[in-house]
Amino acid sequence: MNLENHLTSIVKEILTKHYATEIGEKMIQFEKTSKDFAGDITLVVFPLVKIAKKSPVQVGEEIGAILKNEVDLIADFNIVHGFLNLVIANSYWVNKLNEIAIQADYGSSLDKGSRLMVEYSSPNTNKPLHLGHLRNNFLGHSVSRILEANGHTVVKTQIVNDRGIHICKSMLAWERFGEGETPESTKLKGDKFVGKYYVKFDKVLKLETASVIANWEKGNFDESSAFEAEYTKFAEAMAAKEDEKSKKGLADKIKKLANNATPIMRDVKEMLLKWENKDPQVYALWEKMNAWVYAGFADTYKAMQVSFDKLYYESNTYITGKQMVEDGLKKGIFFQKEDGSVWIDLTADGLDEKLVLRGDGTAVYVTQDIGTAQQRMQDYPDLNGIVYTVGNEQDYHFKVLFLILEKLGYEWAKNCHHLSYGMVDLRNDKGEVGKMKSREGTVVDADDLVNEVVLTAKEMTEERGHIEGLSANEKEKLYHLIGLGGLKYYLLKVDPAKRMTFNPEESVELNGNTGPFIQYVHARICSLLRKAGELDKAPIQENVFLHDVEREILKKLVEYPVIVESAGKEYSPALIANYVFDLGKTFNSFWQSVSVFKEEDLELQRMRLELSRNVARVIKSAMYLLGIDVPERM
RNA sequence: GGGCCAGUAGCUCAGCUGGAUAGAGCACCUCCCUUCUAAGGAGGCGGUCCUAGGUUCGAAUCCUAGCUGGCUCACCA
Numbered sequence: 001m002n003l004e005n006h007l008t009s010i011v012k013e014i015l016t017k018h019y020a021t022e023i024g025e026k027m028i029q030f031e032k033t034s035k036d037f038a039g040d041i042t043l044v045v046f047p048l049v050k051i052a053k054k055s056p057v058q059v060g061e062e063i064g065a066i067l068k069n070e071v072d073l074i075a076d077f078n079i080v081h082g083f084l085n086l087v088i089a090n091s092y093w094v095n096k097l098n099e100i101a102i103q104a105d106y107g108s109s110l111d112k113g114s115r116l117m118v119e120y121s122s123p124n125t126n127k128p129l130h131l132g133h134l135r136n137n138f139l140g141h142s143v144s145r146i147l148e149a150n151g152h153t154v155v156k157t158q159i160v161n162d163r164g165i166h167i168c169k170s171m172l173a174w175e176r177f178g179e180g181e182t183p184e185s186t187k188l189k190g191d192k193f194v195g196k197y198y199v200k201f202d203k204v205l206k207l208e209t210a211s212v213i214a215n216w217e218k219g220n221f222d223e224s225s226a227f228e229a230e231y232t233k234f235a236e237a238m239a240a241k242e243d244e245k246s247k248k249g250l251a252d253k254i255k256k257l258a259n260n261a262t263p264i265m266r267d268v269k270e271m272l273l274k275w276e277n278k279d280p281q282v283y284a285l286w287e288k289m290n291a292w293v294y295a296g297f298a299d300t301y302k303a304m305q306v307s308f309d310k311l312y313y314e315s316n317t318y319i320t321g322k323q324m325v326e327d328g329l330k331k332g333i334f335f336q337k338e339d340g341s342v343w344i345d346l347t348a349d350g351l352d353e354k355l356v357l358r359g360d361g362t363a364v365y366v367t368q369d370i371g372t373a374q375q376r377m378q379d380y381p382d383l384n385g386i387v388y389t390v391g392n393e394q395d396y397h398f399k400v401l402f403l404i405l406e407k408l409g410y411e412w413a414k415n416c417h418h419l420s421y422g423m424v425d426l427r428n429d430k431g432e433v434g435k436m437k438s439r440e441g442t443v444v445d446a447d448d449l450v451n452e453v454v455l456t457a458k459e460m461t462e463e464r465g466h467i468e469g470l471s472a473n474e475k476e477k478l479y480h481l482i483g484l485g486g487l488k489y490y491l492l493k494v495d496p497a498k499r500m501t502f503n504p505e506e507s508v509e510l511n512g513n514t515g516p517f518i519q520y521v522h523a524r525i526c527s528l529l530r531k532a533g534e535l536d537k538a539p540i541q542e543n544v545f546l547h548d549v550e551r552e553i554l555k556k557l558v559e560y561p562v563i564v565e566s567a568g569k570e571y572s573p574a575l576i577a578n579y580v581f582d583l584g585k586t587f588n589s590f591w592q593s594v595s596v597f598k599e600e601d602l603e604l605q606r607m608r609l610e611l612s613r614n615v616a617r618v619i620k621s622a623m624y625l626l627g628i629d630v631p632e633r634m
Numbered sequence: 635g636g637g638c639c640a641g642u643a644g645c646u647c648a649g650c651u652g653g654a655u656a657g658a659g660c661a662c663c664u665c666c667c668u669u670c671u672a673a674g675g676a677g678g679c680g681g682u683c684c685u686a687g688g689u690u691c692g693a694a695u696c697c698u699a700g701c702u703g704g705c706u707c708a709c710c711a
Binding site for chain 2: 358395
C-alpha cells in the first residue's frame with residue numbers, strides 16, 4: 001500500500017475517534033510537501049477546520065501532536081498556514097529502498113492485463129518518412145512498452161496505406177516519365193525514388209489544372225462540358241464577392257473542379273479502377289514500386305529502432321471493408337444515393353453524413369479502416385481493444401470510424417482508442433513558426449535527421465574524451481545510442497496531445513532536459529558501481545542517517561510505479577520523460593554534494609551505493625519505456 | 635458558419651481530479667574540477683498564468699462570455 005492511502009486510513013480513524021464524529025475520506029487530503037518546508041507529505045487542514053471549529057493553525061497543531069504521539073511512522077511535523085507537513089521516519093524510506101532493491105521488474109504492474117493492439121507509423125507508400133512520422137513512431141512504440149509495463153500483452157502493428165489514388169499517382173508518373181530508371185540505377189533509397197515521382201505527378205497536375213482554368217475562363221469547355229455548369233456557378237459567385245477570403249475560397253473550389261477535369265487526373269482514376277479490377281499490368285507495376293518503398297522503409301525503421309509484430313495492408317483489408325459495407329447496406333445501416341455511392345447518416349449523433357463507398361464502387365479511406373478493424377479482431381479473438389496512433393487532424397475521422405463500428409454491432413468498438421497527437425511545427429532561421437510544407441521544401445526527412453543527430457553525438461562525444469578503450473564498433477553504437485536517444489527524448493517529452501515546435505538546435509542538444517543528460521547520469525552511476533565491485537546484498541540497516549537529498553531520491557524511486565500506471569492510463573510517454581529527468585536531476589545534486597568512497601561509515605557507503613544502483617535501474621527501466629537505450633559509459 | 639484542441643518567463647515546455655511565495659530547461663550573469671565521468675552542480679535575472687466576469691476559505695486549474703492561433707466539417711488519405 002502506498003504512503004498516502006496508508007496515512008489516510010490511519011488519520012481517518014484517529015480523527016474520527018478524537019473528534020467523536022465521522023470523518024469522510026474526502027476531507028483527508030494529502031499532497032506533496034513543498035520543497036521549501038521540512039516534511040515528506042502534507043495534510044491540508046482546511047477541510048477539517050469546520051469540524052474542529054478552530055483556526056487552521058490550531059487544528060494543524062492539534063492533529064500534528066496526536067499523529068506524532070500515536071503513529072510511529074511520523075517522526076515530526078510543522079504547520080505553515082493551513083498545511084500540516086509531516087516528516088516520515090527515516091526507517092520507512094530505508095525499508096522502501098530494501099524492498100525496491102529485490103524487486104525484479106520494479107515499476108511494472110503485477111496485474112495481468114488484457115491483450116491490446118497498438119497501431120502506429122502507418123505510412124503512405126508514395127513518399128519517404130518525415131519528422132511527423134518520427135513523433136508518431138516513437139509515441140506508438142513507447143506507448144506499447146508502457147502498456148506492457150502495465151500488464152497488457154501488446155501486438156504492435158501498422159496499416160500500410162499501399163493502395164488508393166495517391167499510390168497510382170507515383171505509378172503513373174513513373175510509367176510516363178521514368179524512362180525505366182530504378183533505385184539501383186539512380187542509387188536512390190527506394191522510398192525516396194518513388195517519392196520523386198509523386199512530386200513529378202503533382203507538378204504535371206498543376207500545369208494541366210492551370211491550362212484547364214485558362215480554357216474555362218475563355219469559355220472553352222470542349223473536353224470538360226460536364227464541369228461547365230458548376231464552374232459558371234462558382235465564377236459568378238466569385239465576381240459578386242468583395243472580400244478576399246470568400247474570393248479565395250471560391251477560387252479553391254474552382255481549382256479542385258479543374259483538378260478533376262485534367263487529363264492526367266482522368267488517367268490516374270482509370271488506373272485505380274484497373275488496379276481494383278486486378279489488371280495484370282497495373283498490378284505488376286504496383287508490386288514492383290511498393291517493393292522499392294518497403295526496402296527503403298525497412299532501413300529507416302531499423303535506424304529508428306522501432307519494430308512491428310504484424311502488418312496489415314490496405315490492399316488486402318479494403319476488400320473486407322467493402323463486403324462489410326455491402327452487408328451493412330442490406331441491414332439498412334448504410335444507404336445508397338442515386339449515383340450508386342453508399343453513405344451512413346450520423347446526423348443523429350451530431351456528426352454528418354459520411355461516404356463509405358464511391359459512386360464507381362471503389363473504396364475510400366474509412367472503408368478499409370472498417371475492414372482492417374474487423375480483420376484484426378478475427379486474427380486475435382482475445383483482442384480487447386485497438387489503440388490508433390494517428391495525428392489530431394484525424395480526430396473527426398476516428399469519431400466517425402468508432403461510431404460506424406458500433407452501429408455495425410461490434411462490442412469491441414468502445415474499447416478502441418485514438419491516440420491523437422499534435423503536429424510538429426518548424427521554426428525557421430527568422431524565428432517564425434510554421435507547418436512543414438513539401439512545396440516549400442521545409443519537410444524534415446527522417447533519414448536525414450537521424451543521420452544528423454548521430455553525427456552531432458559523435459562530435460560531442462569525441463570532444464569529451466570519456467570513452468578511450470572502446471572499439472571503433474562500440475563507439476559507433478554509442479554515437480547512435482546517444483543521438484537517437486536525444487531525438488526520441490526530445491519528441492517524447494512533450495504531452496502528445498499538444499502540437500510542438502521542432503527546433504533543430506535543441507533536438508541535438510546534450511545539456512539540460514535532454515536524453516543524453518539522463519544517459520549521462522546512468523553512465524556515471526555505472527562508473528561508480530564498477531569502482532565499488534561486488535555489492536553486499538544484505539538489507540541496509542534502517543537506522544542509517546539520510547541526507548535530505550537522499551530522502552528526495554528515495555521518494556522519487558517510490559513514486560515510479562505510480563508514474564508508470566498513470567502513463568499507461570493516459571497513453572503519455574511525456575509523464576515518464578518528465579519523471580526520469582527529475583530523478584536524474586535530483587541524483588546529480590546528490591552526486592555533487594555527497595561522496596560515496598570518502599565516507600568512513602561503511603554502512604552509509606553501502607546505502608549510498610545501493611541508492612545509486614537503484615536509481616540506475618529505474619533510469620534504465622524508464623528509458624526503456626521511452627524506447628531509449630542507456631550506456632554504461634559515455 | 636458548426637465541431638474539436640490550444641494560449642503559463644525572451645524561447646521550448648511542466649503544473650490543470652482547485653491548495654502554500656506558479657516550476658524546469660535553454661539563453662543571459664556569478665561562482666565550483668589536486669575529490670566517484672563538469673554531457674555536472676550551487677546561485678542570480680526573468681511572470682497582467684490571453685482578457686473580462688462568476689463559483690470558492692482558496693482559481694493557472696472549475697463555469698460563462700469574448701480574443702488569438704491551429705485542426706476539421708472531401709466521391710483526399
